[in-house]
Amino acid sequence: MANNATYLTITGNLTRDPEMAYTTSGVARTRLAIAVTPRRFDKNAGEWTDGETTYWECTLWRGLAENAAESLRKGARVIATGTVTTQRWDDKETGEPRSRVVLDLEDIGPSLTWATASVSKATRSRASGPARDQWSSEPPAQDEPPF
Numbered sequence: 001m002a003n004n005a006t007y008l009t010i011t012g013n014l015t016r017d018p019e020m021a022y023t024t025s026g027v028a029r030t031r032l033a034i035a036v037t038p039r040r041f042d043k044n045a046g047e048w049t050d051g052e053t054t055y056w057e058c059t060l061w062r063g064l065a066e067n068a069a070e071s072l073r074k075g076a077r078v079i080a081t082g083t084v085t086t087q088r089w090d091d092k093e094t095g096e097p098r099s100r101v102v103l104d105l106e107d108i109g110p111s112l113t114w115a116t117a118s119v120s121k122a123t124r125s126r127a128s129g130p131a132r133d134q135w136s137s138e139p140p141a142q143d144e145p146p147f
Helices: 062-071
Strands: 007-014 019-022 028-036 039-042 047-050 054-061 077-090 097-110
Touching: 019 062, 028 062, 054 062, 054 077, 062 097
Parallel strands: 054 097
Antiparallel strands: 007 028, 007 077, 019 028, 028 054, 039 047, 077 097
């Protein structure tokens, strides 16, 4: 976790399927968007009303990026947490400075309020050898680091 970072946890629905790509150095990156619509009970009307929807562009990296791309689809209700960052660039046509707020996710998963999920551990191989199951009750081999 970064010091002085703004952390945010949101619950909402994916507006599109996660889009995964690899950087030139081979690091997985996934982009997705989450729509968050607050609901409030209006006592005067005696009914629930929707507030204004906010849309969060999110970026995920490495294993989280691969797992999310394999597991989540458009419309899925998710809970996501990460740091708020600002991306800045110059507009290609006008040269004007532009910016947008993005949520760099540290974790994401399906919301189980109105759904069920089956969880399975992801297994991926590392360049230095097979991945060790970090939840295993077996101790690591003598020449293997604990994680």
